[in-house]
Amino acid sequence: xxxxxxxxxxxxxxxxxxxxxxxxxxxxxxxxxxxxxxxxxxxxxxxxxxxxxxxxxxxxxxxxxxxxxxxxxxxxxxxxxxxxxxxxxxxxxxxxxxxxxxxxxxxxxxxxxxxxxxxxxxxxxxxxxxxxxxxxxxxxxxxxxxxxxxxxxxxxxxxxxxxxxxxxxxxxxxxxxxxxxxxxxxxxxxxxxxxxxxxxxxxxxxxxxxxxxxxxxxxxxxxxxxxxxxxxxxxxxxxxxxxxxxxxxxxxxxxxxxxxxxxxxxxxxxxxxxxxxxxxxxxxxxxxxxxxxxxxxxxxxxxxxxxxxxxxxxxxxxxxxxxxxxxxxxxxxxxxxxxxxxxxxxxxxxxxxxxxxxxxxxxxxxx
Ligand code: KG4
Numbered sequence: 001x002x003x004x005x006x007x008x009x010x011x012x013x014x015x016x017x018x019x020x021x022x023x024x025x026x027x028x029x030x031x032x033x034x035x036x037x038x039x040x041x042x043x044x045x046x047x048x049x050x051x052x053x054x055x056x057x058x059x060x061x062x063x064x065x066x067x068x069x070x071x072x073x074x075x076x077x078x079x080x081x082x083x084x085x086x087x088x089x090x091x092x093x094x095x096x097x098x099x100x101x102x103x104x105x106x107x108x109x110x111x112x113x114x115x116x117x118x119x120x121x122x123x124x125x126x127x128x129x130x131x132x133x134x135x136x137x138x139x140x141x142x143x144x145x146x147x148x149x150x151x152x153x154x155x156x157x158x159x160x161x162x163x164x165x166x167x168x169x170x171x172x173x174x175x176x177x178x179x180x181x182x183x184x185x186x187x188x189x190x191x192x193x194x195x196x197x198x199x200x201x202x203x204x205x206x207x208x209x210x211x212x213x214x215x216x217x218x219x220x221x222x223x224x225x226x227x228x229x230x231x232x233x234x235x236x237x238x239x240x241x242x243x244x245x246x247x248x249x250x251x252x253x254x255x256x257x258x259x260x261x262x263x264x265x266x267x268x269x270x271x272x273x274x275x276x277x278x279x280x281x282x283x284x285x286x287x288x289x290x291x292x293x294x295x296x297x298x299x300x301x302x303x304x305x306x307x308x309x310x311x312x313x314x315x316x317x318x319x320x321x322x323x324x325x326x327x328x329x330x331x332x333x334x335x336x337x338x339x340x341x342x343x344x345x346x347x348x349x350x351x352x353x354x355x356x357x358x359x360x361x362x363x364x365x366x367x
Pocket of ligand 1: 179
């Protein structure tokens, strides 16, 4: 008998549903919410309302694209947390209602573990046929154990992954997340929300050494991005004072390539901060497999820098291995999506790791 799981993700501002059949991804539908753009960040109340509007058509489309009837489903997997409570409630309630009506088990998934499980998504030939961006891509799955740099809008962590259900956070941000630093600095420059992709785009035409921003000095494997954010803000403030202007637009008229250089410098600083700690953790723990996950892993500079880690080092004398095996998920599985929830849910289903019908969503948690 086939094992077919419908997964639902609604932790923030993307409503997504996916179907996985016998471990192969059949569909992954994502409805992003444009309503937040004008506010420069996600408005929780608007997010939950948009989830309510989107969830039925998104689930319907996921089943349709997979060629699956709901009566053939073996279980419903859903993101239980962490995330925005109002958003999570929509997906959780929908999953419970559907599971109850179909008399099938519920599987809860931790959103952060889901991001890491994006590395194990195995698209079916049918799915690849309808997703040209996946065609010709060699998807490599990391062998256990490995380190995962988990970087999103709400989290920046280094996770030691020993099994899909055995993960340990060995370092994390003590204040802002890397994605938050991208988004908040973008907002200061007057760029739309979410700012990460805009910074990525502009950074390509900028000078990464134009502005020397502050880097944190935090012990162990933890991160901090609030000092960088302040340093970015003060740099702009001082430039505006020096040029006697009140807006970034006016400043950009006086300084050629201003936004591009700011973006390139900020992006390089964030990547340096992220990778320095990952390399330290890999060296200390003797783990040479490094993966990256979460929305910020869509960043082209970070992806390039990760790939460079896997190149042979020019240094000949070293005791530790100089190169790493690097794993970067396909773009479509980096930002919030239900395919990763389906993958995590599939493993839990095989373990009969079901959740009770009264399981409430949670806003915060560790892995
Ligand atoms: O994982 P995700 O979709 O949602 C959370 O769970 O937070 O991550 C969203 C974050 C946002 O901060 C967004 O700006 C960032 O990922 N992001 C990027 C890029 N694409 C998305 N940051 C830098 N460069 C990108 N290309």
